Amino acid sequence: MDPQGGHYLNKAAVLSGLGAARMFQLLLGCTIMALVAHGAGFSATYGTFCMFVWCFCFAVTLLVFALDVTRINSCMPVSWDNFTVAFAMLATLMYITASVVYPVYFLSSQCPYEGCEVRNYRIAVTVCSSVCCFAYGAEVFITRAKPGHVVGYMATVSGLLKVVQAYFGCIIFGALANDSQYNRHIPTQYCVVVYSLCFAVTVVVVALTVTGRTSWLRFPFDRFVVVYTFLAVLLYLSVAVVWPIFSFDRKYSSPNRPDDCQRGKCPWDSKLVIAVFTCANLVLYFIDLLYSQRIRFVSQSHA
Template sequence: MMESSGGLYLNTAAVASPVGVARLLQVAFGCTTFSLVAHQGGFSAAYGTFCMFVWCFCFAVTIFIITCEFTHLHSCLSISWGNFTAAFAMLATLMSITAAVIYPLYFAQFGCYSISCKVRDFRIAASVFAGLLFIAYAVEVFLTRAKPGQVTSYMATVSGLLKIVQAFVACIIFGALVNDSQYSNYVATQWCVAVYSFCFVVTVVVVAFNVTGRTAMLRCPFERFVVIYTFVAILMYVSAAVIWPVFCFDSKYGSPWRPYQCSQGKCPWDSQLVIAIFTYVNLVLYIVDLAYSQRIRFVSHP
């Protein structure tokens, strides 16, 4: 006869709590979205493939998180679970809103001129559920974010969430860089690429150290390292924010206006403009990050 161990094998709060309900909705909306697209809506080119990847990836990881929390399996993993779930929720929010904008922009339409009305309806429905998926992930971020005075996982703090946003914005910059941005024309613009790359790598390392629970491996206090790095990143991004526009849009080096002969989607000037805009976006994010980094209390294993 087996004796009771005194504990429950299943964690019902994983699906019954507000965060659990949000995750169940994420699974439902995500599955519905990529099913509609795969069944009849259709997708093509890199944009469509990216959207399908986002929905399938987020669906798979969310299923993994729910399963681990429902069965207490996460206690067997050698990672900081709170940091992992907070980081993924923020990443999924950014990825899902990107897909929710891209898919209807490139595939949805109200008329039935180039596609059948049935395909149009499926694409519109997929666009709606893609938007609902983004809302579901945003709700989880809102529910799990660190409250004032609360001791929680670093990735659930404003500074931790901003790290995910900074890395995501850097990926947008990299995407524009490889899209015929002509950054190799000048040493100055190559320096800007070095700035983007260095800050991206260190930001990813900071996130990885937190998710894996290895922050104690650093020789200096982690919160001090984060503040120093963020300050250095601000200085580097300030230089890029000055150099990139000068060497791309000044008439001596580039063009202040979009060349009329540029084709849609294959214009170096467009890529340079995207890079300039998101350089300033990331600069603002790092400044806000620095302001919050000095006020948080770091906990390596919540």
């Protein structure tokens, strides 16, 4: 028994909607890894990425579930609620990516040379991975901020958007590293600086929140978030104009995809991915700015 007279094990971590979502995540994650290891298989960079996603999310979910059931999470040097909702949001995004990448590169309408049984395994992997997206999304939905409830910053719309922004930043960096030819022009190098700066600050905001160290800042955290988000909107707005000009204008590059461009190793494709996710992140930072203002206003009205 603990000092408060409760049980050592936390029954609510199992007998609740959140517990059910996590057990479903573990079941699907274990099934996916077993199917891949048994017959579906994986190869090359894209397959390794998908396998990393499934193994990483399974391992962290198992750790979160075990710590929550045993109540050891109260001894962890992190803000537990902020950490779990941030990870659930990240896992949702990673699973969505893997659920798209795996069938694109490993699933076809015709049976591969390994046989139709391998294709069936890969279909099962794709289905399980897609369903698991909803399992992690359900955890985000359950733990999100609700009217009248006091929650951590990461459970708010602004906090969840920070995770998405950082993840989109990772996709941009991946495309930059895939022969994007960003070093040909100084303006595109400026774009890389903007991506790096915004990504770094966003990660710092998430890290400070998850570790419960927002008090380390010498000024109010909500004000810092609003000011940074406003600057990020301006920076991304400039990049959303500069990058397409120097990537697709005839004066600096090619507006159309070259015919001899190899799939997966085409600079034009990388530039397009960067342009799309730049615009996506610009929209996210703008929405984040609106919600950050709202959070700051509410906190002041209750002060």
